[in-house]
Amino acid sequence: xxxxxxxxxxWVAAMATLGFTAVPADASAHLMTTGLxxxxxxxxxxxxxxxAMLPVVALAIFAGLNGVAHARAAVQFLPAxxxxxxxxxxxxxxLGISGAYESVPLIVLGSLAAANPSVPVWGTAxxxxxxxxxxxxxxxxxxxGARDGTLAVLGATLVAFVLVALVxxxxxxxxxxxxxxxxxxxxxxxxACGVLLLGWALR
Amino acid sequence: xxxxxxxxxxxxxxxxxxxxxxxxxxxxTGGSSGFLSGFLHPIMGLDHVVAMVAVGLWGAQLGKPAxxxxxxxxxxxxxxxxxxxxxxxxxxxxxxxxxxSGVLLGAAVLTESRPPMIAAAILVGLFAIFHGxxxxxxxxxxxxxxxxxxxxVVGTGLxxxxxxxxxxxxxxxxxxxxxxxxxxxxxxxxxxFLWNAIA
Numbered sequence: 319x320x321x322x323x324x325x326x327x328x329w330v331a332a333m334a335t336l337g338f339t340a341v342p343a344d345a346s347a348h349l350m351t352t353g354l355x356x357x358x359x360x361x362x363x364x365x366x367x368x369x370a371m372l373p374v375v376a377l378a379i380f381a382g383l384n385g386v387a388h389a390r391a392a393v394q395f396l397p398a399x400x401x402x403x404x405x406x407x408x409x410x411x412x413l414g415i416s417g418a419y420e421s422v423p424l425i426v427l428g429s430l431a432a433a434n435p436s437v438p439v440w441g442t443a444x445x446x447x448x449x450x451x452x453x454x455x456x457x458x459x460x461x462x463g464a465r466d467g468t469l470a471v472l473g474a475t476l477v478a479f480v481l482v483a484l485v486x487x488x489x490x491x492x493x494x495x496x497x498x499x500x501x502x503x504x505x506x507x508x509x510a511c512g513v514l515l516l517g518w519a520l521r
Numbered sequence: 522x523x524x525x526x527x528x529x530x531x532x533x534x535x536x537x538x539x540x541x542x543x544x545x546x547x548x549x550t551g552g553s554s555g556f557l558s559g560f561l562h563p564i565m566g567l568d569h570v571v572a573m574v575a576v577g578l579w580g581a582q583l584g585k586p587a588x589x590x591x592x593x594x595x596x597x598x599x600x601x602x603x604x605x606x607x608x609x610x611x612x613x614x615x616x617x618x619x620x621x622s623g624v625l626l627g628a629a630v631l632t633e634s635r636p637p638m639i640a641a642a643i644l645v646g647l648f649a650i651f652h653g654x655x656x657x658x659x660x661x662x663x664x665x666x667x668x669x670x671x672x673x674v675v676g677t678g679l680x681x682x683x684x685x686x687x688x689x690x691x692x693x694x695x696x697x698x699x700x701x702x703x704x705x706x707x708x709x710x711x712x713x714f715l716w717n718a719i720a
Contacts, residue, residue, distance in 0.1 A: 368667050420667075432593050499589040506593045507678055510600035511670040517607030517657060518666035 360470030363457060364477045369515075370453050371481065373423035376508045377449055378482045379431040379501045381442050382489025389486035391443040397479035399450025404471035407458030418519035420456075423449055424512025431505025453478070555665035559672025562656060563680060568619050568714045569652055573677055575626035575707040576645055577684020578700055582630060582691050587638060591645060592681045596674050598646045602653025603673075607660060615658075616718040618651035623711020630704025 364370050374396070381392035427449065430437075458471045492498050563569045580591040605612060626648070628634075636644075656673065687703060690696030 368671060429597070432597065495589075499593070502589075502593050503596075503678065506596050507671075507674045510596040510674045511667060513597070513600035513604050514607070514657070514670035514673065515667055517604035518660075518670070521607050521609075 356466040356469040357473040360457075360473030361477045362473075363460070363470065364474040367457065368511075369420045369424070370457055370474075370478075372508045372511065373427045373449055373453060374478055374481050375485050376424070376427035376431045376505050377445060378485035379489050379505050380427060380434070380445075381482075382486040382492075383431070383434050383498065383501065384436065384442060386490060387439045388437075388442040389490055391439050392446045392486055393479070393483050395443050395446035396450045396482050397475050399447045400454035400478050401471065401475040403451045403454030404458030404475060405468070407455040407460075408467045408471055410459065412459045413455075416519065418516055419452075421512040421516035421519060423452060424515060425509050426512075428505050428507070428509025428512055432502050432509055434502055434505075555668035556672040559669035559674075560676040562659075562669075562673050563652075563676045567710060568623060569655075569677075570680060571707040571710045572619065572622040572626060572648065572652060573680035574684035574687070575623065575630055575704065576648075577681040577686075578630045578688045578704055578707070579626055579641070579645075579684075580681075581685050581688020582633060582700060583635060583638075583641065587641060588685065588688075590638075590642070592678065592685065594642070595645060595649050595681065596678055598649040599653035599656075599677060600674070602650035602655075603657030603660075604653075605650070606654040606657025609658075612651075612654050615651055615655050617715065618648065619655055620711055620715035620718045622648035622651060624708050624715055625711075627704045627706070627708025627711055631701050631708055633701065 377392055377396065378389075381388040427445065430445075454471070454475070457474050458467070489498070489501050492501060563573065576591055576595060580588045625644070660669065660673075688700055691700045
């Protein structure tokens with residue numbers, strides 16, 4: 319190797335490495351890539367996240383079992399706060415708190431759906447707002463590294479709205495005992511999952 | 522020349538190591554396997570299967586409100602047991618408790634026992650904690666926690682549903698005999714497990 323060869327090999331190595339590191343790649347923690355754009359990515363992200371879906375289902379069951387006023391409160395307040403909190407999460411980013419908190423909405427809302435207590439409408443509205451804040455922020459903060467998180471948050475919110483509306487309507491229309499019991503069993507299973515998830519987190 | 526080449530390779534390796542990879546935490550991989558292994562966990566143990574089916578049988582035999590109260594409350598109480606097992610709270614005699622659940626629940630169905638609702642609920646709840654504890658202590662590391670839990674709870678719930686559906690035969694005279702025989706079979710299986718647990 320000549321005197322020129324050593325600097326040349328360094329130069330080649332440096333350029334090759336620069337080429338490797340310059341290749342752009344998405345950070346895809348917790349994300350879904352559908353190929354249909356960020357709106358559908360956000361929707362799919364929600365649909366593939368049971369920790370986000372199950373509390374929404376439990377809230378919808380709880381609201382539906384309590385009557386039409388409660389169902390309306392859930393359908394109105396949950397998506398609105400989910401959207402706003404999602405945008406906040408998008409701006410601020412992940413908070414880095416313990417994963418054990420994910421079990422809290424599952425346990426609380428699942429237990430309420432299973433026990434079916436009578437609460438005032440403002441109670442259901444408050445629960446909807448709290449879930450919207452927690453769930454929206456959780457999903458919204460995850461796409462903060464993506465190209466268009468705004469549309470992803472909107473997509474997730476739309477699916478949350480459709481889910482809470484459909485489940486609440488189905489439970490409202492449940493006339494027979496066994497259909498209402500089935501809904502409560504789903505609530506019980508949700509709470510049970512939450513308790514186990516808490517155990518996993520504290521393990 | 523050799524030293525230069527080694528330095529060049531070292532430089533390339535060091536820079537490659539510093540290059541950023543793709544973060545792929547929780548992109549959805551493993552979810553289905555977590556659900557499946559959780560679903561199979563309660564189904565693959567005969568001692569659990571017979572006890573869960575017996576709960577459904579007894580609930581159907583007792584009628585309302587037990588027929589709907591048990592499937593609503595049992596998963597929650599069992600999850601509490603699972604929680605204790607997961608966090609490592611010591612509980613002696615778990616295997617004996619599980620085997621006893623088969624014996625006593627089977628005997629209750631066989632003899633058509635009708636204790637007060639609260640007594641039945643306490644008995645079933647106690648056994649639910651034993652079963653949940655055993656599952657919780659055995660849960661494998663590395664699975665998707667929520668998918669595994671979902672599969673586990675759904676599998677247990679479906680075993681209850683099997684018991685309830687069989688128990689619905691109780692409304693016919695021949696069905697009463699069938700349900701009681703099923704209870705007796707549960708008791709026998711429980712007795713075998715109890716023998717193994719004590720011996």
